[in-house]
Amino acid sequence: MLKLIATRIGEALIALLLMSLVIFLLSRLTGDPVALLLGDGATEADKAKLTQDLGLDQSLPIQYLTFLGNALTGDFGRSVTAGSQPAxxxxLLRLPASLSLAAVALVFTVTIGILFGVLASIRRNSVVDIAARLVALIGQSVPSFWLGIVLMYVFAVQLGWLPTSGYGQWQHYVLPAATLGLFTLAAITRLVRSSMLEAMGSEYIKLARIKGLSEAAVIWKHALANSLIPVITFMGTFFAVMITGAVIVETVFSWPGIGRLAYESILSRDFPVVQTVVLVITSLFILANLAVDLLYVLVDPRMRIRS
Known part of the structure; x- marks a missing residue:
């Protein structure tokens, strides 16, 4: 167990290092922030001074080493567009909004996805099964930005049931969470359905029925317990989809999270903020996958034996 944890932590550190290098290089390819910040009327002296203040007069390797050394001490630089506020x-000010939205979306999708998957498996080729597969197909095909706009138009503009934007009340979570979670809902539904179909034909399910257990106990206690292992395996990926997909969803619904912050920072070429947002998202992704690996070991006895 300790060896598994140490291996996963080592892999996480290497992934963070490589991601920091990739993001650093990509952010430098988006254009010159000096020209954007100063405008056309700036003098050469103004451009030279701002270039020096931002550290852009150094070579790329020196800039990266400086960035990496500062990041290890918690200093990711200062925003060039938000009044020199630390990136x-x-x-961190925007992170709670994104995490709360991702949590609501994940709870919604896991609950509905498991229910749809179980009902589709026990009523195979019925109307329920066809409807569940149709939802899964739509969820994995429809772009998030288009779905968000359609939901906003129907439920906010036409019906007036929900707000188009805002943050704080439960009503504000409904449309963004539904938009953000539809792709994951489709994935969970298909995973649970396929796992349940396999479990229902296994020998231990036949034995449970021979023992006289009720059909509800066979389905929800025995078959579902084993069918959730693939869902747990992909929980880290699902969480990552929620966080990375928030860039589009938060922009559509004007949600004050790190996704919208990343979008605004990219438009303004705010290098320190862009780098910080992506590294924070990467860290969350890696931590989520590490937690899933450890949870998988606890759920699956075979993994405990191997570790």
């Missing part, structure tokens, strides 16, 4: 502080 990490700016991201």
């Amino acid at each position: 990490l502080e700016l991201v």
Whole structure:
């Protein structure tokens, strides 16, 4: 167990290092922030001074090593567009909004996805099964930005049931969470359905029925317990989809999270904030996958034996 944890932590550190290098290089390819910040009327002296203040007069290797050394101490630089506010502080202020939205969306999708998957498996080729597969097909085909706009138009503009934007009340979570979670809902539904179909034909399910257990106990206690292992395996991926997909959803619904912050920072070429947002998202993704690996070991006895 300790060897498994140490291996996963080592892999996480290597992934973070490589991601920091990729993000650093990509952010430098988006254009010159000096020209954007100063405008056309700036003098050469103004451009030279701002270039020096931002550290852009150094070579790329020196810039990266400086960035990496500062990041290890928690200093990710200062925003060039938000009044020189520390980039990490700016991201942490927006992080709770993104995490709360992702949590609501994940709870919604896991609950509905498991229910749809179980009903589709026990009523195979019925109307329920066809409807569940149709939802899964739509969820994995429809773009998030289009779905968000359609839901906003129907439920906010036409019906007036829900707000188009805002943050804080439960009503504000409904449309963004539904938009964000539809892709994951489709994936969970298909996973649970396929796992349940396999489990229902296994020998231990036949034995449970021979023992006289009720059909509800066979389905919800025995078959579903084993069918959830693939869902747990992909929970880290699902969480990552929620966080990365929030860039589009938060922009559509004006949600004050790190996804919208990333979009705004990219438009303004705010290098420190863009780098900080992506590194924070990467860290969350890696931590989520590490937690899933450990949870998988606890759920699956075979993994405990191997570790």
